[in-house]
Amino acid sequence: MADGDAIEWHLTVATGDSVPEFGIKPVRPGHWLYVHTDRIPGAPGRPARAQGMKPNVAPGRYRYQVDLICVDSAGHPDTVVVDPDIYVPLTG
Numbered sequence: 001m002a003d004g005d006a007i008e009w010h011l012t013v014a015t016g017d018s019v020p021e022f023g024i025k026p027v028r029p030g031h032w033l034y035v036h037t038d039r040i041p042g043a044p045g046r047p048a049r050a051q052g053m054k055p056n057v058a059p060g061r062y063r064y065q066v067d068l069i070c071v072d073s074a075g076h077p078d079t080v081v082v083d084p085d086i087y088v089p090l091t092g
Helices: none
Strands: 007-009 021-026 040-042 048-050 060-071 077-082 085-088
Touching: 021 048, 040 048
Parallel strands: none
Antiparallel strands: 007 048, 021 040, 021 060, 060 077, 060 085
8 A cells, every 4th residue: 555545445235135335434533544534435336435545654453344234125224334454564
């Protein structure tokens, strides 16, 4: 990763499943790669895109969460949260 890079998260939904939207947000907004720390929305066919990476990002772990808005067969929404991390390696 380099200064100014962007990241896109794409959601692929299995046939018959209903996940109309998802979002990405930092777990610790003060320790995030990007200038904007608000939830980054996305949907199937419309990736969530983080842009405006801060300059001179330190190597390390950057925690974020993915929230998926799922809809069951009765039409009731439910939120599922996934908690992955971004690792920025040392370069040299």
